[in-house]
Amino acid sequence: GAVVSQHPSWVICKSGTSVKIECRSLDFQATTMFWYRQFPKQSLMLMATSNEGSKATYEQGVEKDKFLINHASLTLSTLTVTSAHPEDSSFYICSAMDPRATYEQYFGPGTRLTVT
């Protein structure tokens, strides 16, 4: 099956700083990737759709200036949380669409962000 990686798996940062999370498709090229946020005991909440070579599409209520997404290559998308605050602490998960399989999305292992 398709493999998606994320780095780092967990990160602690101080309030006011920025942190970057990487999402890579390891064995396929992904023109479309997605970024999700998950709160404890809740399902996944889609934050934005990342398309290679174009601007990301953000879901309603997600601040695009706070959550910067860059999809610079067919195997890498990054999410940068700018000026992080404790309320940004969460589990962030990316997924990538495998063009070899109709509509299927494969998820990364997630990144636990804690803002102190």
Place this chain on the structure above:
Amino acid sequence: EDQVTQSPEALRLQEGESSSLNCSYTVSGLRGLFWYRQDPGKGPEFLFTLYSAGEEKEKERLKATLTKKESFLHITAPKPEDSATYLCAVQAQEYGNKLVFGAGTILRVKS
């Protein structure tokens, strides 16, 4: 109105006790229905994709079926290692490439 509803919210089974999880959906123009397994602190793991009513797929102790209104994930003779949250998601024409997730079913299998 929820487009994807999963039931039950939680399910406790004894090892070997077969059961089914339900995922009902109300989207139009279904492109695919997906089942994922998620362990605590990890990303969802892909299990199955179903594309049309009547389709069935199997993997080890799991079997997924699809009708025009719902999908079932049947678990036969579960083992403790099957304990996880099972997520159902749909992709539909009205949402483009996005997945719409249900709230999930938390499964606990006791030995």
